[in-house]
Amino acid sequence: MTERESDVIEEALSMQCGARFVRCALQVNPHHYAGTYRSQPNEGSLESYAAELVAKAQENDIGVLAVTDHNCVRDVPVIQQAAAGSGVVVLPGFELASSDGIHVLCIYPADRDQDTLVLYLGAFGITDPEPSSSACKASFGEILNLVADQGGIAIAAHIDGKNGLLDALKGQARIAAWRHPNLLAAQIPARVEDLPLEAKRIVTNKNAQYARERPAGNELAVAVINACDVIHPDQLGLPSASCWIKMSEPRDVEGLRQAFLDPESRVRLNTDEQPPEHSELEAIAWEGGFLDGSSIHFNPNLNALIGGRGAGKSTVVESIRYALDLEPVGDDASSAHKDIVRHVLHSGTKISMLVRSLDPSERRYRIERTVPNPPIVRDDLGQVSSLRPADILPRVEVFGQHEISELTRSAPKLTVLLRRFVQTDAGLHSRKTSIQRELKRSRKSLLEAEEELDSIDERLAALPQLEERLTRFEEAGLEERLSEQSLLVRESRVVDSIGERLQPLRDALSMLREELPLDRAFVSERALADLPGAAILDGVNPVLQRISEELEGAAGRIEQALVTADEQIGAITTEWSVHKSEIDARYESILRELQKSSVDGEEFIRLRRNIEGLRPLEERRAVLLKLRAEEQQRRRNLLDEWENIKAAQFRELRHAAKKVNKRLKGYVRVDVRAASDRTPLTALLRAEIGGRLDVAIRELESIEDLSLTDLVAVCRNGATELAQRYGITKSQAESITGAGEQLLMQVEELELPPTTQLLLNTAGNTGDETWQTLRQLSKGQQATAVLLLLLLDSDAPLIVDQPEDDLDNRFISEVIVGKMRESKRRRQFVFSTHNANIPVLGDAELIVGLDARGDIGSGDDLGQAFISPTHMGSIDNPPVRALVEEILEGGKTAFERRRRKYGF
Incomplete structure (x- = not known):
């Protein structure tokens, strides 16, 4: 592997890959705390304590420490200094006791200096720079508002314990405090399931009196985190001391805020089930062509490619397909793919891609393809392997513009799609x-x-x-x-x-x-x-x-x-x-x-x-x-065995359809019919007999349950019985029976594939179900049904170019986004889009903004696409959020919908 080849992927891996889960300990106390408040003084100095704190954080894979001493920020700089260059981010903050007796963690961006933090404390009436447990002058609600105005984030501490929100207040005061719009997160000691019954009903938004106008999710009133008081570095290893929070920039509390607004997507407790590992595209880079010099460091979850018309979104998708050597499923998609390779990528352009495969064990491979040559695969030592891309990522799926719509027109291809859910018996x-x-x-x-x-x-x-x-x-x-x-x-x-x-x-x-x-x-x-x-x-x-x-x-x-x-x-x-x-x-x-x-x-x-x-x-x-x-x-x-095996495989397919129906209950229904694709039979008859067979073929195609065994037996009894039994003209029946035993044995050996029919519930969430077949649906509704199927279980990446072009917009926000958010924890998505609902409501972990200069088709000046590093990140990144609002259809509307849902 040459130095240049090595650099393009290394450069891609050095770029922003969006929001990722970072383990955060958000209630860490300085050296003096154990002695001052617990009569358990720590050994050593503040400096040695800080060094040990950082070392334990690294040992426990903790990337963020929030220092929250009571009414004091004196020791924060020492801990920040100890963490410099370690990869551990130290967020400054403090813990306040409100005038109504509630403890609150107040956390600020890493760049806030000590003088600023002292001013923040002063705003709450805390003027003594030394640690104290005195209550401040602000009420709980006033603290929430003021911290937000200061650019920080407030968390209700140990809500079910002493001085916690649910302990300190009663009655209407507690209800009002709990329903405060700026309360975004609450700290609990362990799992939600382990809370006392009353607290659990409040936290899960099941208590009508406490129900929040904008709950954090389907099962949570506010985001819940684990962040117990850490008074000694060893305690960082406790499950209750930390939790996982997804963000793109740990130094800025905007990542925390976005996570608390959308905890279903961005917060995970240590006791929560960890999402399964999955295969993924890690990076891609181009040398030559329209995307020359560009590269992307993909996120393992939801990636959204955005940009204006002609910015290169489709080129990225088709580059992935080309590097993986995947054939489009439809004729139109195949033509579009070839056009992009020929006229946009161009001969001589090299695509390099790093992929992570888990089959049969975790390994990384580099796939390289130079137009028009076949792809080569390199192992982790850089040696050219005999493997093909399909051997590394056997279940990856790529769909170009309108290709999903093409898929809806083919019942056999829909059956292939359903087979993804079949637990295949290798022996069978x-x-x-x-x-x-x-x-x-x-x-x-x-x-x-x-x-x-x-x-x-x-x-x-x-x-x-x-x-x-x-x-x-x-x-x-x-x-x-x-x-x-x-x-x-x-x-x-x-x-x-x-x-x-x-x-x-x-x-x-x-x-x-x-x-x-x-x-x-x-x-x-x-x-x-x-x-x-x-x-x-x-x-x-x-x-x-x-x-x-x-x-x-x-x-x-x-x-x-x-x-x-x-x-x-x-x-x-x-x-x-x-x-x-x-x-x-x-x-x-x-x-x-x-x-x-x-x-x-x-x-x-x-x-x-x-x-x-x-x-x-x-x-x-x-x-x-x-x-x-x-x-x-x-x-x-x-x-006899042949028929039994075909029947067994159909039962596997029918079982898969039942699983899909259960997973998509109320949205999509899958019906499969055995041996209903008569194409192999009609093709054989035309090839072996020829001539006029239109009546025979029409009648054979119209029979609901056609048995090839019965058909052959009738043919062996002669043309008269064949004509009578199947309504075929005498002359065409004689043509079939006259073809001889060779044809009849070939018919016996045929496998008539099953066909798959999708039905979509067009009533949405109204409660009444209205099921319609694909033929009865609009193109957008047809594609919606297929995409819901694609979003289901798989551990391989799914790449789709502008799915909204084929989708019903109402279903995007009401159905597709929800399924996408659920599935992205288990597999990687790469979607190019001009619709803001996908990256905003879907909470894309990585948004990549593409732009272009020049004109792709203007003679020798082919134009050039480029990707700015400032336009890579999640929506907790202000430049990325601004780009989404600026260029995506419905960008501001999507953020407004998100604001109405999450309160910002």
């Missing part, structure tokens, strides 16, 4: 492939046997006539006079058969020679070197060596035996040839005498020779009839 699939192969072999064997039987029957048909003529010759006395020559004909047949009997042995010897000596490389010392059972498996090598040597010896002996037999048979045939010559001489003499009597002795011998030549065919015919019967029975068994 393997057996199915084996049976398909055996059925094909069976068909070939039966057809060959039938062909040989027809040939034998045709030749044996002449036997009665030949025997009748021979009888007349015998009655004329020729049998006695030419008996010697007649018997010689039989002897000739014996001599000719000698070589035929030995030929199978020669063929078997040749095959044995090809397999010898046995290949033992797979059990060599080198091949077994790294295996734990090498000492056991090593015993295989001498066994194979011994049998190889013994077989070579046996082959030599067989070869010598054949040579000896050839010599002996040669001597016998030579002796017999002399015997034959003597008989032939006497035969010629007899023929000359017969000619005088006008009797054709040669014809008699010719008849005898022909009859003797046909005798073995009768034996062969008997053998073939037996073989055919056995093969027919074997085929019946195979066909």
